[in-house]
Amino acid sequence: MKYHFFLLFILFSVFGFGQKSKIDLKAIEKNLKNPDSPYNYDKLIFKYKGYPKSLDSIEAQHLYYGRNFRNDKIATSDERFKSLAEAFKQSNFEECIKLGKALYDKDPTNLDVLLILLRSYDSLKDGTNFMHHLNQLRTLTDGIKSSGDGKTEKTAYLVNSIGDEYILLNILNIGKEYTRSSKPSRNGMFDIWEKDGRQIYIKILYLELTN
Template sequence: MKKNFTLIALFLFAISTFSQNVNLEEIKKNISNPSSDFYLEKILTKYKGLPSQLDSIEARHLYYGKASSVDIKKSNEIRENFKKEDYKTALEIAESILKENPTDLETLSIISECYYRLQDSNNLNYYSTQFRKLIDAVLSSGDGKTEKTAYLANSVTDEYILLAILQKKAFEMKRFSKPSKDGMYDVWDDNGKKIFISIIYNMKF
């Protein structure tokens, strides 16, 4: 999937070299514990109400702990309406998706881009902040240089968004895949430089 959203450029400055191992089992335990600071409902409330106040650890728990599965038909419809520049319809579909799947990166990127093009700064800031918090969680999950330090993405779609953030053109790179403990590894060859991304399917479904 090729990502060409103008909005992506707004997030390039957010790329950080800091990374930390993601403990998926610990995240799963914390988000299910009502007494934990990282209980899913607590984090979701802050994410929806004041996304700018979400810290990096909370964002990580939210991204890797909140299962999300977007209706394929709706995903196709939002892309088609966005391409036709029918932003009103695209926004309506995006809003309906985010009610059920508030952490879906593709929908967040499209809805932010719609508001960017409509020059609606308030909504742009709200949704782009949510997007940035989640993409920062992915960027801090590893450095992508080895299997052990691979970036962790919740889906192939998120993987392509991550590559766009890293200013990499997926269609210009070679890729090979192999099974991993939690899903699969994609190894991208960028003119001899490898980028490792782990897709953790079992946390999504």
């Protein structure tokens, strides 16, 4: 969707790429559900909502990739999200904040919701809420960036959705001059973005929920 491109991603350009770590999705699922784990969902989401800058890359990865194992996340096909997107399209930012806060309460690590809230708070000159959600977005996208280096299939960046892929592309400054090819893979789909012989691999995850 077009609103993925609105944010001033120059804000991200000053942030380097941290240490890359192999994503173990089974371990993430187990840790999030384990009340004794330091990566338990309730413990992490408490830190994320209160002080997102306190999360390290492993904690951020648990929150971001852990969305694949939750059955309460808000999809872009959800009527509630469509109402939010329509309010954003009409530049009704007060309504965006009202609807967005309700969806944020249900799905606080949803990048689509965070982006719309960011634009809305920015438009209404609410710097405090803008910076808080920006720090949350930075935390989650830093988790994505630390999932790989994008140079090979084995070290591809991992994203949860096509929408998140385009957010990552903006951060990586990959634009229209790149060509895309795709190929299926286990539990996902590879998109290969190429320009002048340089290739960047991004894997979109398609996972089944485990109950």
